[in-house]
Amino acid sequence: MKACFAIFLLLTLCFSNLLFAQPLNNSFENWNTLDPVDWLSSDELYGGTFDGIIQSSDAHEGSFSARLEVIDIGGGLGSMPYLWSIDDAGSLHPVTQKYGSLKGWYKFSPQGNDILYVGVVMFDSDSSAIGAGVFIQSNQVTSWTEFEAPIYYNPGSPNPIQVLINIYIADSTGQINVGTFALIDQLSFSGPSSVEQISGLPMDFNLSQNYPNPFNPTTNIEYSIPEASFVQLKVYDILGNEVATLVNEEQSAGNYKADFSGNNLASGLYIAKLQTGNYSKTIKMSLLK
Template structure:
């Protein structure tokens, strides 16, 4: 059976469907039950790729969402590679026309995404995918669904639309995940102290020349946020000092830095603010990738 988990009690709500790596089965969906208008929704998918593939393919993710929702960011992680999802504006992707096979209901739209890199893989690879969406202003109940495959020649012909797993399918669905969009009534909801450390994917991404990086601290601590090039050279220091518990954001600008198009990394480190050695950063450390396009 496919498992549904209401793990993320964020203040948002939505409808979506995802397409991520073909010959795949959607094993688990973690999503909020309720979200607020104008907020940000996050869902995590666990996907098993049952079939070994010696040819490198991109992963594809389609999100069926209310027509006033927008893609914010996405990332994936597995034993074969990590990276981000990019918005796919093509009318008909290589894997097929999702709009004709699974036509969106009235008031909904497909948001199509592709991984930023292609990978080969052995059998039974597990992928963890995270998708973030900006919630619109429509309120009500919506059913979320997910669809997963690779960006390879029309794999929609072998689509599993059953609620049960089918190991022979090359693409899979997981449908009818209900969420409720409620009206946001004030800004106090945004001041809740986070329960865990987190570093969000920058937005927009790819970017030119500016992008915003958000991070969350459940406790106060000495914090650094630095940007590096692909060789590990430090490019910029965005944060360097004590920060209070809460949600924070900082803007990175490539202006006046003479940077070329390509991949860059940003790293968040948090240490105990009472420690004498601020270089230990024992609390939290995470690095993410971003892409500058000119």
């Protein structure tokens, strides 16, 4: 019954209005027969036919973690293991503010081209998606490692009240491979969304050098806009590939500070670019791990 209601819930986005700070059962310490308490799994959707979500004693924190494993369902075909942040009453997990990112700890042992996917979507009181983030890993990770999925919000959106966290194993080319597994533990939200306004009104547009620089893994980027403008602040690698969008919205005149995390990036030189109207400026930032 819970599985059927949960599917209907996902299709209609009719969510309740509870308020808490972190994902429920965020370290997967408590378990029902088929899945973690306050989480919905592919095991329950299939009535326990495919046991791809397992309580594991290999934990980063506490006694247990969640193990997602691709198992053989016949003829060498693998089942796709899923975890959704849907509680035992069929509701999405509650949140209280615009968190900056979803963090957690993981191990990953892929076969073939399999990938680990952790997605997060924030919903407001109207059941509208207002923010999202994603973490994707395709490489083998044998020791407990922290991941981070930065969450980006629609400009001018209200605070969210619920979150859908979606954790699964997929394959970048099609069929997933039997034997791939991941361990997930200790999920948490970071602090509020990472752009804040500083007191005072500036006379000119400006993008200041980040501090600290070099940095590991976070740094502050301050900028000023003397009039209301649509502002974009993005970060690129040295090849010009965009790696993060820190700001993409209309902002009032003021001084601002944005936090940038290179937690999931390699050491190297990165470029921050501020674009607003006819004003554009870049700075170079050095990430040293």
